[in-house]
Amino acid sequence: MTRALAIADAIDGVTKWASRLASALLLALIALVFFNVFGRYVVGGSSVALQELEWHLMAPIALLGITVLMLERGHVRVDMLYDKLPPRAQHALDLFTMICGVEMAVLIIKYSTGFVDNAWSIREGSPDPGGLPARYVVKAMLPVGFALFGLQCAANAIRHAAALRVG
Numbered sequence: 001m002t003r004a005l006a007i008a009d010a011i012d013g014v015t016k017w018a019s020r021l022a023s024a025l026l027l028a029l030i031a032l033v034f035f036n037v038f039g040r041y042v043v044g045g046s047s048v049a050l051q052e053l054e055w056h057l058m059a060p061i062a063l064l065g066i067t068v069l070m071l072e073r074g075h076v077r078v079d080m081l082y083d084k085l086p087p088r089a090q091h092a093l094d095l096f097t098m099i100c101g102v103e104m105a106v107l108i109i110k111y112s113t114g115f116v117d118n119a120w121s122i123r124e125g126s127p128d129p130g131g132l133p134a135r136y137v138v139k140a141m142l143p144v145g146f147a148l149f150g151l152q153c154a155a156n157a158i159r160h161a162a163a164l165r166v167g
Contacts, residue, residue, distance in 0.1 A: 001162050008155035015071045015152050022064035029057040048130040056138045063145025070101070070152040091163040098157035105150030112142045 032054055039046035069075050077097075082090060118124075119136035126132050 001165060004158045005162055008158040011151045011155035012071060015067050015148065015155075018064045018148055019068045019071075022061050022068060025057050025061050025064075029054060029061065032057065048126075048128050049132050052126055052128070052132045056132060056135075059138050060141045060145065063141055064148065067145070067148045067152045070149065070156060088164065091160045095157055095160035095164065098153045098160060101153030102150045102157065105146040105153065108146045109143045109150070112146070116140050116143060 032050065036046045036050055036054065039050075066075075082093070085093065116136070116139050119139040122136075123134070124136045124139070126135055
């Protein structure tokens with residue numbers, strides 16, 4: 001179990017790196033939205049590519065953000081019921097939900113790979129004139145983001161399994 005906990009710690013390190021990346025992207029998104037609004041209302045126009053870049057940044061922020069929430073235990077649950085459970089039952093419930101999270105991540109990766117492969121094979125870009133040329137890159141964040149999510153759920157599952165073994 002010590003080796004498994006070391007692997008969980010390594011996964012946490014990757015998630016912490018993803019957290020810093022998501023934070024940097026969020027700051028960039030805030031600046032970009034300000035720039036686009038300023039351009040639209042003060043200058044009289046803004047670039048289609050810069051407007052599309054907003055959601056190109058939003059996708060990795062959201063996908064990395066769900067992984068960080070799993071690390072920080074910020075995910076949604078019914079706390080008024082959960083808090084009344086004994087610690088052992090809480091760990092068992094958390095272990096079950098983390099295993100479900102890993103399974104969900106695997107399914108999303110499985111079913112998104114064709115979508116992503118298709119976008120990469122045609123080097124999909126924006127259909128809008130002046131739009132971004134590499135839409136396939138943002139689509140590739142789907143399996144990457146859920147791989148990180150699945151890994152973090154696995155790390156959490158390891159910790160809950162260890163707690164059940166001890167307690």
